[in-house]
Amino acid sequence: MNCLDCHPDETPAVAVCGRCGAGQCAKHVVATDEYLTFHMVINRTVPASAPARKLRCARCTAAEEAQQQRKTA
Secondary structure, three states: OEOOOOOOOOOEOOEEOOOOOOEEOOOOOEEEEEOOEEEEHHHEEEEOOOOEEEEEOHHHHHHHHHHHHHHHO
């Protein structure tokens, strides 16, 4: 699989976007931390101890950030 953002060059992908499935090279992949949570008694949300790795392409990252801004506005 090759990086979708490097097209028409044939740069090998090192990751796959977790949202859209596009192949991404090391230059284009956006890696962030995602803090997972679980519910305890009395409906209390507790973060998991270590963050998970979240891999996205630049387009999906921008879309998720725009969605987050709309939620807080």
